Amino acid sequence: MSLKQQQYINGKWVGAISGNTRDIINPFNAEVIATVPESDETDAKVAIAAARAVFDKGEWSSTPATERGTIVRKIAELIERDKEELARLESLDTGKTVEESRGDMDDIAGVFRYYADLADKDGGELIDSPVPNSISKVVREPVGVCGQITPWNYPLLQASWKLAPALATGNTLIMKPSEITPLTTIKVFELMEEAGVPAGVANLVLGAGNTVGAELTSNMDVDLISFTGGIFTGKKIMQAASVNVKKLALELGGKNPNIIFADADFETAVDQALNGVFFHAGQICSAGTRLIVEESIHDEFVNALVERVKKFKLGSGFDEDTQMGPLISAEHLAKVEKYVETGMKEGATLAVGGRRPEEPELQSGFFFLPTIFTDCTTDMSIVQNEAFGPVMTVEKFRTEEEAMKLANDSIYGLAGGVWTNDIVKAERCVAKMRMGTVWINDFNLYFPHAPWGGFKQSGIGRELGRLGIEEYTETKHIFQNLKPEPINWF
Ligand SMILES: NC(=O)c1ccc[n+]([C@@H]2O[C@H](COP(=O)([O-])OP(=O)(O)OC[C@H]3O[C@@H](n4cnc5c(N)ncnc54)[C@H](O)[C@@H]3O)[C@@H](O)[C@H]2O)c1
Numbered sequence: 235m236s237l238k239q240q241q242y243i244n245g246k247w248v249g250a251i252s253g254n255t256r257d258i259i260n261p262f263n264a265e266v267i268a269t270v271p272e273s274d275e276t277d278a279k280v281a282i283a284a285a286r287a288v289f290d291k292g293e294w295s296s297t298p299a300t301e302r303g304t305i306v307r308k309i310a311e312l313i314e315r316d317k318e319e320l321a322r323l324e325s326l327d328t329g330k331t332v333e334e335s336r337g338d339m340d341d342i343a344g345v346f347r348y349y350a351d352l353a354d355k356d357g358g359e360l361i362d363s364p365v366p367n368s369i370s371k372v373v374r375e376p377v378g379v380c381g382q383i384t385p386w387n388y389p390l391l392q393a394s395w396k397l398a399p400a401l402a403t404g405n406t407l408i409m410k411p412s413e414i415t416p417l418t419t420i421k422v423f424e425l426m427e428e429a430g431v432p433a434g435v436a437n438l439v440l441g442a443g444n445t446v447g448a449e450l451t452s453n454m455d456v457d458l459i460s461f462t463g464g465i466f467t468g469k470k471i472m473q474a475a476s477v478n479v480k481k482l483a484l485e486l487g488g489k490n491p492n493i494i495f496a497d498a499d500f501e502t503a504v505d506q507a508l509n510g511v512f513f514h515a516g517q518i519c520s521a522g523t524r525l526i527v528e529e530s531i532h533d534e535f536v537n538a539l540v541e542r543v544k545k546f547k548l549g550s551g552f553d554e555d556t557q558m559g560p561l562i563s564a565e566h567l568a569k570v571e572k573y574v575e576t577g578m579k580e581g582a583t584l585a586v587g588g589r590r591p592e593e594p595e596l597q598s599g600f601f602f603l604p605t606i607f608t609d610c611t612t613d614m615s616i617v618q619n620e621a622f623g624p625v626m627t628v629e630k631f632r633t634e635e636e637a638m639k640l641a642n643d644s645i646y647g648l649a650g651g652v653w654t655n656d657i658v659k660a661e662r663c664v665a666k667m668r669m670g671t672v673w674i675n676d677f678n679l680y681f682p683h684a685p686w687g688g689f690k691q692s693g694i695g696r697e698l699g700r701l702g703i704e705e706y707t708e709t710k711h712i713f714q715n716l717k718p719e720p721i722n723w724f
């Protein structure tokens with residue numbers, strides 16, 4: 235592996251101050267694929283101090299936005315140049331198929347390009363001042379020092395949603411990737427250095443959430459935290475970030491409804507319902523794990539799902555015929571097993587899966603069979619809680635009103651889908667669905683131009699789109715009096 239197995243602080247590739255390291259594990263066979271620094275609060279403090287000093291010096295934030303855009307565009311070009319290497323590294327680290335990782339790399343380059351193009355498009359706003367002889371204008375400035383914390387399921391994709399807008403707008407940053415999947419983020423920091431991001435602007439610190447992450451979220455010199463991860467961690471971060479009232483962007487979990495009306499195109503809906511849940515072994519925040527099917531087609535629909543699921547090919551992400559890889563870790567596999575046990579205890583019917591596969595070649599990896607539970611009801615914890623694994627629950631409905639009630643019966647509000655050939659019905663449903671993204675006759679689609687984020691406890695703020703860049707700016711109103719004179723009040 236040509237990758238530097240180090241972290242990047244103030245323009246230098248370094249190990250942890252303590253000298254500690256962590257082995258990175260291949261989820262397909264549990265083998266060690268890399269050994270990286272395992273930093274703690276001390277290293278995080280050094281990186282924060284560097285980012286603070288560089289921001290306060292002001293050279294990066296006052297670099298013309300066009301120039302910053304050129305650097306961000308260069309990063310996109312380098313990602314495209316090294317796409318195959320990055321894709322293989324992502325698959326090695328996460329277990330996802332290489333084909334999937336190639337798609338991620340295209341998306342990631344697209345995100346850097348999108349924000350490169352937006353970098354110099356904000357010329358501020360002139361307000362029609364109600365005060366005679368005055369000028370009123372609004373400008374956007376960088377927030378300052380940004381702490382960015384990412385999860386393991388889409389390591390580089392989630393990093394790109396944070397890195398690109400932060401750099402384009404002139405912030406400095408410290409990124410902490412998930413401690414179990416840091417490899418492609420390290421690689422992209424190499425590419426950012428090559429693209430000309432100045433020393434101290436973008437810093438990478440590797441380590442655990444309760445050390446490096448906790449320092450980022452509670453340090454007084456960090457102005458903004460952008461976090462993608464679980465709801466439990468998100469709540470902790472909200473509390474920690476209150477120390478200096480940091481700006482906060484939270485992209486949390488989801489328990490996303492996928493509603494199938496009887497008039498939907500049957501074959502397409504079956505196919506996409508499967509994709510919506512089992513892609514990347516269900517380890518997707520927006521996975522359509524709560525399938526809600528109209529009663530008249532329920533049995534036929536479930537049978538069709540089960541027949542297809544039985545034929546899924548599990549295996550190495552590097553084999554061309556693999557459709558589903560392993561879960562990320564032994565710990566996560568144990569959580570998914572527990573979740574399925576709970577489903578059985580709660581009285582759901584196991585239609586397929588529910589256990590580890592038996593093939594000898596899958597025994598060293600963290601594999602779990604695609605699983606479908608039927609006879610589910612909203613009071614079950616498996617319908618309310620995120621499995622973050624290959625588990626679908628199926629509920630039935632009779633009326634549109636009932637479908638909407640089931641869809642919204644969740645603390646989450648990340649995404650949802652509705653399948654019907656009646657566009658008026660679809661629009662009525664969309665208007666009622668309390669989620670940040672709703673798909674009509676599609677599922678799990680995202681692109682850089684449209685915002686991403688959740689209603690309710692799925693988060694705060696938005697990534698992607700114009701809103702995704704606004705998160706990294708502060709808005710300043712500037713008022714100039716063109717004819718100052720005494721007020722004579724006192
Ligand atoms: N909304 C989205 O766009 C989106 C995208 C991807 C993943 N997710 C969610 O992420 C979750 C899965 O990811 P995960 O298991 O890595 O989540 P996680 O919350 O366990 O960890 C996410 C990151 O937070 C760090 N962390 C943990 N404790 C911390 C603390 N006390 N302070 C600061 N940082 C801390 C971790 O080290 C990791 O880098 C799922 O719930 C999924 O839905 C959401």
Ligand SMILES: C[N+](C)(C)CC=O
Pocket residue numbers: 387388391517518519520680
């Ligand atoms: C945001 N997304 C869909 C790319 C990954 C969620 O886990």
